[in-house]
Amino acid sequence: MSKVSELHHTGLIGSQPEPDEAAVQAKIRHTEEGFATVWLITPATIWLVLFLVVPLVSIVIFSFWENTPQGLSPAFSLEFYGEYFYTKGFFDPEADRFLLPSVFIRTLGSTLYFTLVTMLLCLIVGYPIAYFLAMQVQAFKWQLALFLLCMVPFWTSYLIRAVAWLPMLGRRGLINQALLGMGIVDKPVSFLFYSEFGYTMALVQIYVVLSIGPIFFSLAKIDKDIIEAATDMGATPFQIFREIIGPMSLPGVAIGMIFIFVMITGEFATAVVVYGGKTSTAGTVILNYYGIANYPFAAVNALMLMLAMVIGIIVILRIVDIRKEL
Amino acid sequence: MTVKNGSNKSSGALSNISRRKFMGTAASVAAAGTITGFPNIVQAADPIRTIGLGVSIINEIQAKAAKDVGFPIRGQALGYGALFGKTLNQNDQYEVSECYFDMFDVMIPSKVFQPIDTKRIKDWDKVSNLTKTGMLTPGSQVGQGDAPVRQIWVDENGARTKGPSRYISALPGWHNADSLGYNPDDTGRPIESWAELFSSDFKGRVALLNVPQIGAMDAAMGVEALGLIKFGDKGNMTRKEIDFLVDFLTKKKKEGHFRAFWETFGQSVNLMVSGEVALQSMWSPAVTAVNAEGVPCIYASPKEGMRGWHGAISISAKATGKKLDQAYEYLNWWLDGWAGAFVARQGYYMSTPANTKKHLPADEWDFWYEGKPAAKELPDPFGSPLVAKGVVRDGGSYEQRFKKIAVWNSIMSENDYLVKRWTEFLTA
Incomplete structure (x- = not known):
């Protein structure tokens, strides 16, 4: 047992003991032997190859096929990639759509816009909650209890959470009843629901937990002694946040943002239920083309969405080097 | 059913009945557990596979059909998009597709179905003129778009014919008009x-x-x-x-x-x-x-x-031999009246109204088909009360x-x- 592990633990995770030098060496030796490692990763590899790599490769292959009136036909066609990017009048000075990207790129753009807004709001809402849980709540059992409380919405189905906004924000919803009752408005306001406002709010409510969790874990790992030391040296709370807490919680922020980014760019259900289908998302476009059995074009859309996701994740990881920070 | 899942088309009665359907499913599962002996006969026979929307693929319907024809019928309910895609691209995965006539501009040229011989359809003469001439009653308006009458007639090779023929692309099923x-x-x-x-x-x-x-x-x-x-x-x-x-x-x-x-x-x-x-x-x-x-x-x-729509029960081009005979049996069963009465209680009409009438109590026939006020409280297909006494169905009678x-x-x-x-x- 290392001496470090006798250090006081605060919070859910607390300060981590330094790994025992001998154990690390043993682990390295074990890895070099290779045998156990192969068996450990085999199930995951088989699983991922069967259910991730194979479907993914099929999507790539499908995206080059042709969609004839007789159904799908294997080919190497770039037709649907052209369709994705090309729009009539693009870069044609005579046309009124000069420099207007194709509807599919615009849809992807609006999907990313809603995603970024939601990420920002989730950060603004989620960070203080995580901070409160990790820094202000001292007793471990309360931390756990409050953290579980944050998870309560996940106990019901996703769809129910989305639908439940209607009795709250709808024309005959609670808020409208209240506004009418207080005489603030004389007829129900409709901007609350089936609107950009309602849509963004629902997304934030549904996904904010994904930012609270990782940020909370990052914050809980910060050694309280460091903060105490800074205070003793005369640092102001703002300085402490800027120099210590902020930077040390960045990995949690980055992981939370990646979760939310990936979830919302692929999202289509909330747009239908809460926004009343009044916008297209990259996900609904894929569904629409799946619906008319134009699988190659659905595949092209899916690949472009995935490409956007990969770029987004790379950008987030560029800003925060998770490996270095963890 | 998931949120969108290929978006149900103009006929999804499924969602509102899903709870009852679940109860029904639970009941039939329970029943299947208690009835021993009888299913042995059923299990001995080879099953056929049918796909469709939640409108026609309902446990009660396929279970009753299986009991009547004596072999199991495996139904798979899909969303509209999935039904369209599977029907078109995987006709080796079903014997029967309970699809819709609006799909036939795609399905006829792609030859995924085999032409149905009307000589093998027992009640073919009882199928109404809505799909045969396009007019349910003389002087009706046929309507633009993929009217069933424009999609139904084919020759023995499955190619479209100008007028009536011995062969049809699909057997007319349940239908309705929306507004x-x-x-x-x-x-x-x-x-x-x-x-x-x-x-x-x-x-x-x-x-x-x-x-x-x-x-x-x-x-x-x-x-x-x-x-x-x-x-x-x-x-x-x-x-x-x-x-x-x-x-x-x-x-x-x-x-x-x-x-x-x-x-x-x-x-x-x-x-x-x-x-x-x-x-x-x-x-x-x-x-x-x-x-x-x-x-x-x-x-x-x-x-x-x-705006009308019409169900079309089709047989896969890949179905042969005994499976083909079974598919015909299942098609014939649909026209027999029991299924017509079942879908009537969901608000849909069946292509053999005369047979449906035999299976519907007079009160229900008058309400659903004649557009008359409900003489008493009427049930849904699962036996729960649906229509209060005195209510009149909007949109008038079937003919209107x-x-x-x-x-x-x-x-x-x-x-x-x-x-x-x-x-x-x-x-x-």
């Missing part, structure tokens, strides 16, 4: 034209069906009724017509005319029950579901006519409803273009 649903308290006046869909009186209180193929036709009915354009064929619009329609809709959307676009049966019911919309394109059983919640809702009979079909559900030649422009409309 607008409205809350009379909110509209303040009866709705008698599709043009009302765009009336500025209802700005911000209108919803439209968000399945491009069908939603565009509903919108086209409205635009045409306003006198803005005359479509050559609303069931097969040209690019120019699609552009005109989508530009008009986009303008209306930017004005804030639409409250929402719905995709599933349940959403349309919610929109009306919660008072979010006053008027929307709607399916007939959804109106019944809104009324069941105690909210007033009327199913309009627009003077321009309704199908006298004037303006357009049938269709897949247009410019379908891809339509879906693209529809995406632009929603993104705008």
Whole structure:
């Protein structure tokens, strides 16, 4: 047992003991032997190859096929990639759509816009909650209890959470009843629901937990002694946040943002239920083309969405080097 | 059913019955556990596979069919998109596809089905003229688009024929006609034209069906009724017509005319029950579901006519030998009357009304087919009370409803273009 592990633990995770030098060496030796490692990763590899790599490769292959009136036909066609990017009048000075990207790129753009807004709001809402849980709540059992409380919405189905906004924000919803009752408005306001406002709010409510969790874990790992030391040296709370807490919680922020980014760019259900289908998302476009059995074009859309996701994740990881920070 | 899942088309009675269906399923599972002996006979026979929407793939229906024909029937309920894709691309995965005549501009040339020999259909002479001549009663309007009569007749090789033939592309099944649903308290006046869909009186209180193929036709009915354009064929619009329609809709959307676009049966019911919309394109059983919640809702009979759709029971080209015989048996069973009575209680009509009548008590026949007030409380297909005494079915009798079909559900030649422009409309 290392001496470090006798250090006081605060919070859910607390300060981590330094790994025992001998154990690390043993682990390295074990890895070099290779045998156990192969068996450990085999199930995951088989699983991922069967259910991730194979479907993914099929999507790539499908995206080059042709969609004839007789159904799908294997080919190497770039037709649907052209369709994705090309729009009539693009870069044609005579046309009124000069420099207007194709509807599919615009849809992807609006999907990313809603995603970024939601990420920002989730950060603004989620960070203080995580901070409160990790820094202000001292007793471990309360931390756990409050953290579980944050998870309560996940106990019901996703769809129910989305639908439940209607009795709250709808024309005959609670808020409208209240506004009418207080005489603030004389007829129900409709901007609350089936609107950009309602849509963004629902997304934030549904996904904010994904930012609270990782940020909370990052914050809980910060050694309280460091903060105490800074205070003793005369640092102001703002300085402490800027120099210590902020930077040390960045990995949690980055992981939370990646979760939310990936979830919302692929999202289509909330747009239908809460926004009343009044916008297209990259996900609904894929569904629409799946619906008319134009699988190659659905595949092209899916690949472009995935490409956007990969770029987004790379950008987030560029800003925060998770490996270095963890 | 997931949120969108290929968006149920104009017939998803599934959502409102899903709870009862679940109960029914649970009951039948329980029953299957208790009845021993009998299933041995059933299990000895080879099953056939059938696919369709939740409208016709319901445990009770396939279970009753299996009992009557003596072999198991494995039904798979899919969303509209999945049904379309599987029917077209995987005809080795089913013997029977319970699909729809609007799919046949794709299915006939691709030869995924085999022609059905009417000589092997026992009750073929009892199938109504709605699909044979296009007119349920003499003098009816056939309607634009993929009317069943334009899709049904083929030769022994499955190629289209000009007129009646011994062979058909698919056996006519359940069908209905859809229009607008409205809350009379909110509209303040009866709705008698599709043009009302765009009336500025209802700005911000209108919803439209968000399945491009069908939603565009509903919108086209409205635009045409306003006198803005005359479509050559609303069931097969040209690019120019699609552009005109989508530009008009986009303008209306930017004005804030639409409250929402719905995709599933349940959403349309919610929109009306919660008072979010006053008027929307709607399916007939959804109106019944809104009324069941105690909210007033009327199913309009627009003077321009309704939008029809028609189920088509087809046999895969890959079905041969014994499987083919079984498929025919299953098709014959559908026409026999029991299934007709079952779907009648969901608000749908069957192609053999005379047989349906034999299986429906007089009160129910009068309500569902004759448009008469319910003489007593009437049940849904699962036996729960559905229609209160004295209620009259909106839209009149079966004959009245199908006298004037303006357009049938269709897949247009410019379908891809339509879906693209529809995406632009929603993104705008």
